[in-house]
């Protein structure tokens with residue numbers, strides 16, 4: 171009978187465990203364990219770079235840069251615009267009111283917070299929460315690109331226009347652009363409204379329904395129906 175790769179691996183591990191117990195001093199690692207470690211190390215190195223980054227003028231105004239957080243091999247990545255006041259103080263993404271709403275959406279999608287990765291287009295807070303300038307977005311872009319390369323999510327959800335423009339540029343407001351998958355280097359991208367927009371329009375149930383419709387499409391693609 172043909173044995174599966176998992177069976178072969180298990181047998182090999184048992185043999186090596188036995189030899190190790192017998193004093194052989196062996197350590198058996200799957201090839202992907204090494205890759206995984208290298209990937210994590212690269213992401214951690216990048217986080218440190220972001221925290222020290224002075225590539226654009228936003229570094230002069232920040233309290234803390236916000237590289238992003240979550241599962242470093244997440245299948246689902248959320249990308250917002252930029253850190254706000256609370257995020258700047260804590261060095262963590264989406265921790266203010268908009269963040270609480272995003273975290274509720276993540277839970278409603280049947281994901282744990284630590285199963286997804288959350289970040290922004292720019293990693294330092296623009297003053298008075300203004301939109302980031304083009305040159306700030308361009309300066310910061312390699313960090314986001316590298317995060318995507320290393321994390322390799324199966325789906326990206328963009329929150330608000332700045333993030334949508336980065337991945338699936340198009341005309342019109344978010345009302346016209348949301349709800350349809352775009353493509354970024356082979357990764358499906360779902361543009362939707364930013365949670366802070368939902369908060370600013372708290373009584374608008376239709377907006378919430380639209381975001382939920384978008385998220386249901388993402389869940390279906392990820393087999394989370």
Ligand code: SF4
Pocket residue numbers: 220223224225226227228229235292293294306309310
């Ligand atoms: S916003 Fe990005 S490019 Fe600008 S200083 Fe912060 S990390 Fe560097």
